[in-house]
Amino acid sequence: MSAERSDGSQLAFFIDYSRCIGCQACVQACEECDTHRGVSMIHLETIRRPDSVQTAPQVCMHCENPICAQVCPADAIKKTPDGVVQSSLKPRCIGCSNCVLACPFGVPKYDAHIDQMMKCDMCYDRTSTGRRPMCATVCPSQALAFTTREEIERTRQGTAVNVWRFGAEVVRTKVYVMMPAQGPAIHIDTIRKGGPAVAGPGREDVASLLDGL
């Protein structure tokens, strides 16, 4: 891993969606990065605005065996030796959008104007020289954090998890998500029409406090 501190400890990327306040500092800062100037790669999702102000950022999770690369007909998506999955190689990408549709995290973006897929590359110009990515540096809520594992474990509740299951597909990622200390993997196995609005099943959402007034 290239993003290494002077004391030799390794820096890693951690997401805590529940911290996100939807301010879009990450979206604005993303386009300032030298590897994709003027184009923002990060996603900031509004979960369901009429019912909640919940939002969530999504950067590339940098899979160990990226599905985007597996489904790429042009063999255009490559991983660096330090495990960062790069934007599609410009000479190869044929703009088919397979990666956009197949990525389990919904990350790659197809830009019709340049006929190329681009995605979060963890600000490779920055992380490859020991600096922190733009989004995680500026993130006011630190929903996006780029720090050492020790620091995260010292300052946060829960554990950093990087194993996901989408149906039967197991995906390991370079990026971690903060989860309560329980099962080892995050399991996505049920998708319902309409989705859960904002809260877990059988729970009242925060907006119900306002409905009752």
Add this chain to the structure above:
Amino acid sequence: MSRVTEGRNPAVVSGSHVAHALFWGLLASALVIAGIVVGSRGFRDFDPALVSYAGATVFSAFGLGYRYAMWLRRPPTRLYWRRGWEIFLAPRRLPRHLFELGRLFVDSVVAQRFIEHRSRTRWIAHWFIAWGCLLAAAVTFPLSFGWVRFESAADSQAVYRAFVFGVHVFTFPLDSWLAPLVFNVLDIAAVMVLTGLFFAFYRRGRDRGALAVQQFASDMLPLALLFAVSITGLFLTASTHLLRGLQYGFLSQLHAVTVIFTLLYLPFGKFFHIFQRPAQMGVAFYRRAGAEGEQAACIRCGEPFGSRLHVDDLKRVETALGIRYELAGGGHYQDVCPGCRRRTLALAQDTAWRDAGGHNAETRRDG
């Protein structure tokens, strides 16, 4: 950059794929050899001085055939290849597709406008390099294959005759405007390539984004090869016209080495995109066919997010690759739109914290 494992079990993949690819490689070589034999009228027009170029081309053809066949064995590529041709050749639409192909060719291949949208410097660099190389290729391959030759007219040293496949096509006097153009076409190509390289090196040397992601083997080496070919070619001209043939023999061997190395590199490095890239035009037809057909609606939000054709094809590719997106709760994860995937992840985490009574416990309606 490291290669990404293709499929779940690469060992199973390899055996039959290699044999298949070897076949196509050999076939490509055989076709080039046959072309040389036939086109040079049984070597009658073949210039023995250029035999090393022709030989390298044969090897290069093998490499390209092999690589292309291997590439087409990847499930996503194979499916796109098959689907692309099916759609393109659908008889009802073929005329429109041919017209469209012409338009795409002008826009994407001739003008390369999509590169301009990425970066103007990159576009200028690429355009000059690409057309310099194509121009040079259009001259050197026919020459080294013996498909084209020039000879002075029997009755006048001042008149040249050009033959293609042994057929006399035209005659031009040495003092005509055409003559310097014909004799210096490779120099013109070299200057074009060098112009492009100047922009490419400038960009790669100063653009902080490019500096961060570029790698020597994949990004700088191809430029270096082109530079070596172009500059040694120009040395030859300089030696002939300015230096009375100084070191001509050595220079011509040096040039040959650079060209042969580049030819052998062709199938393996960045230059392979020249052969791969036309697939982009197939994607345009595929996308249109998809857009005209049924759209796939997300099973979570109900919004269309892609064509049914694309989503179903992708499921086939995923099955072939061993990606298991079938959900225990019913349905297929491929039927969830990217936005809903992102929302689902955040909600899964949020719910887990609430279930754990954790740090962002649900607001209590009552104490």
Add this chain to the structure above:
Amino acid sequence: MAKLPQSIPELVARFGPHLNRTPSGGWTAIGEPDRLVKTHCCFCGQQCGIQLKVKDNRVVGFEPWEEFPFNRGKLCPKGVKRYLQDEHPDRLLSALERTEAGFVPVAYGKAMDRVARELTRVQEQYGRDAVAVLGGASFTNERAYLLGKFARVALRTANIDYNGRLCMVSAAAASKKIFGIDRSANPWSDIPKADVLLLAGSNLAECSPITTDYFWQARENGARIIVLDPRMTPIGRTADLFIPVRPGGDIGVFNGMLHVMIERGWIDRDFIAACTTGWDELERTVHNYPPERGAQIAGVPASMIVRAAEMWGPARTSFLLHARGIEHHSKGVENCMAAINLVAATGRIGREGCGYAMITGQGNGQGGREQGQKCDQLPGARDIENPAHRQYIAGVWGVPEASIPHKGLSAVPIFEAIRDGKIKALLSFCFNPAVSLPDGHFVRAALEQLKFYANVDFFMSETSRYADIVLPAALMEEDEGTTTNVEGRVIHHRKAVDPPGDAREDWKIVCDLAGRLGAGDRFPFQSSREIFDELRLASRGGVADYYGITWERIDREFGVFWPCPSEDHPGTPRLYEGHRFGHADGKAHFQPVDWRPAAEEPDVDFPIVLTTGRVVSQYLSGTQTRRIGGLVDQHPQPRCEMHPRLATELGVADGDFVRVESRRGSVTVRASVVRTIRPDTVFVPYHWPHDRSANNCTAHAIDPVSHIPEYKICAVRVTRVPAPTDALASLEPEAGGVR
């Protein structure tokens, strides 16, 4: 007469707001910047550290400044994109003079001559106080100090005030009344150490985003969070207790909580006896606020108030933060005092993890109010009516004490006096009242009454358009100076580039004008550092004592907290340690508060409460942020948030146009139908001008003590209307149009 010299669309076409989207030189990554300048964001009181990238004397981008301890590199979207204002096509590059045909460029010297001449003429004819001066809380300390001195020494008018009057004054007055000092009691580093956080009237996530991490860090440490807000905010969403209080009902919650705490013995009687006064009266007052009555006032279930008391009362450590939501009221000071009573009653103040803070809104909201540009204060947060304070400042300034004017009018009364013809001329800096003051029609009508108006700004604001002379000013990064952040930490803004064209630093304009008014000998400053040195002296011995703070110390120590009486004093990050309070008796003074209604409560004709506020990508009146493409994209235009139940009653669907109308004026905007707001309240953010200005509706009722306007409550009716198609609606959204 200062009517607009041209139509608004014509003015917009010429002066903007237009959008700047790309950095100077384009989105190129070619080449390295010449230097990185460590400075601070100009937007909001958090004053985050940031490094500006400079190339060829132009600001071309930014780099996070991770060493600065307050924000550690973190920035909100405004901070990220602020650099785009530097090379902006709308920048004013020369002085402008209004003529029949519109604004024409005029030589700087000639413009200054005219300003001096007109101000002198008005003062000779109508008296010294017929000229008013308005400053801004985005001023550096140096500029704020200089402007106060200029008004009192060069113009000798009593009527100087500033736009901090719209922001911090209720919090300031409440803090002074209870603890004797107007400043957040604790540094932000105390927030994560608290067991319970009470956030009252702050949409923290949008208005002071950087504080979010401090909150979440407290949550990681096990803290519980209570939020009072009529809207579900991002912090409210995940709070342990979200109390969706009715606008203006906060005292019901605070007094009700204290009532429960007294009942259950969750107050610190020893502390109260030893360190406070006024407890008995407070106890008698809150006795009348059982949770049921508090609930009635607050419009929430009584159980929420009890629950809040149960969380706050027995906690070991606690931290209260409040902001405009409880301060922007005609009872703003009372609201804050009721909240701070909760802090004092538990004795949880003046130690680690225990205390409270007011969340400053404006860039130098804290420092801007300490250096004497308030109508009632002299430098060092001194009282302009206190003879000893006057004497000291007269000595520093080298003028007779009697020559210093007494207390003048505050911002809203200044506009009333302009309307009434008592104030004839205005000199304003850093202030866009045409958008930011309440009751916009009243404000704009007053501006039209002025005999002479000189305006200093870096862009042509909606208010500048009324000026006779517009002087081009420098941005924060084109000047050097200090500000005081939300914590009371004095920090250093470094100059990154020179001002463009004829634009120049405000302090140079003020010194120049003082010279033309014949007071040049009192304004001999050659640099803002010299002004700071005089400010240190002027503040010496005052409440806000900067005497021991130097620019070198600021740079070395990442800022110094006032009070800092000497150069060997470490500064005071945490006030009231050892329970020594700011009053002469060293004690905290409880302030009993009874709830009373707002100046305008809803009635049959105007049955809905309108409350106003900010969005994260815009800052104040938008003069700067409505010119930056990315920020405008994020929130192109104001929307009226309303609950689906109210929307159904009104027959409004999401995205419909609605007219929000009060007795004073209206806005026509699109509706956002969301379940995240009280059904009896609608919300419209205030950053936009003309028919999109929420302040067309608000009332210019003010708090009797702090003179803050009541932005958070006015009575409106809401009706569905067709899409407006008039000339103003057709403007770009950043200029006041709608889409």
